[in-house]
Amino acid sequence: MRVSLPIPEVKATINCIADLVGFKDISGIYCIYSEGGKLLYVGKSQCLKNRLSAHFGGYSNMKDICHMFYYAEIYEMENGADRDIYETYMINKLKPLYNVDKVYFSRRKQPKAVQIADNQTSNAEWLAQLGMLSKEDIEEYERFYRSK
8 A cells, every 4th residue: 555645835944054043943844955955864853943953053963964954944743743754754755865764665776686785885886876876975875874
C-alpha cells in the first residue's frame, strides 16, 4: 500500500540567523537547502526559531555541515503527531542528503547480488555513479560520516 500526503504550504523562508530576529516562535517542519537548492536536511521542532538558530549557527548535531546551509523553508504544524508523520513522510519523499534517521528508502540502486559493505562512504560512491552527487557533495558526505 502506498501512502501519499500533500506537502504543506511554506509558511516562511529563512536565509540566515538574522532572519529569525523577530520571528514568531512556531512549531513545525523545516527543510534546509544548499546554495544550489539541493535539499540537505528535513527536521521538526516545537520551537523552530531556536532549532534553526542552532542549525545555522553550528550549535547542533549538524555543526559539521552548517557551512553548506543557505536557506530553510518552514512549514507550520502545531500538532506533535502530525509533525512526526510529516517529518518521516518528507524525508522519504524528498530524500534529503544528510538525514539518517527515519529513512525507509535505499540510497543505492544496485542489485542485491552485487551490494558492497553497507557503509555511508559506499552510499556516496553509488550516488555519484548514479549521477546524483557532485564531487564536492561526496567529499562533504564522507567528511560528515567519518566524524560520527
